[in-house]
Amino acid sequence: MHGPHNRQGHLWLLAGTGEGPGLASALLQQGWRVSVSVVTPAAAAAYRQLSLSHVWVGPLADVAAIRHRLATQRIDRVVDATHPFATLISRQLVEACGASKGCLVRFERRLEPIAPAAAAQLHMIDNVQFLRAERLLLALGARHLSAVVAALPAPPPQLFARVLPTPAGLRQARAAGIPPEQLALLRPLHSLAPAGSSGALELALCRRWQITDVLCRQSGGVSERCWHRVAEALGLRLWLLRRPAPPAGVSVVHSVEALLAALA
DSSP states (O other): OOOOSSTTOEEEEEEOSSSHHHHHHHHHHTTOEEEEEESSHHHHGGGTTSOOSEEEESOOOOHHHHHHHHHHTTOOEEEEEOOTTOHHHHHHHHHHHGGGGGGEEEEOOOOOOOOGGGGGGEEEESSSTTOOOSEEEEESOGGGHHHHHHHSOSSOOEEEEEEOSSHHHHHHHHHTTOOGGGEEEOOHHHHSOSTTOOOHHHHHHHHHHTOOEEEEEOOOHHHHHHHHHHHHHHTOEEEEEOOOOOOTTOEEEOSHHHHHHHHO
């Protein structure tokens, strides 16, 4: 890696569409040249209005591919703002940065506070082996459905799922054995009203299907916050897959202000 000579240093941001555009905007305002990596073309569209150096689309193959980009693009700093459960890419970034670990900063959403009234209905778990449910709504992302369904204890609960309205999402949900009439094709962030709302579509979905239990990940952000509110409003059991710890030895920040300070 190359040490930045001034605030025109080149920063590589790996992020999605939740916090990513806001982080990129703040970094640009601080004078960084910013390049962004996203997984899909749809995610790239969220950055269209920003004056970025590059928007790289697609997964990174391995550590060697990351090192190649660091060298050829003359990257000065790296911000890992990938999903909290995207542990593989986070480990690969640590390995690729090697002795330059000080140039890598991990941005993570804060853990959501648990309201006292909702605590009795919340079950923190590390896997689904001991999950006991009746009518279970899976709010995990379609690519995780098959593994989760296969790991559920017997006899399995009646399963429902909310997935993105894409061909891939639908295929993955059907491969997991979710019946078509028990699938909701929704874009989660689009279905959530502004901050302070409980997620009208999610509430209606749980009522329609008479859901008793919801399984989601402790990923933080608006989506997890929505499920806390829905579970509290309807008296549902919320099963929360515990967030993995970030890689050891990496500076972790939880706000834009802390990120800018760490990069100063």
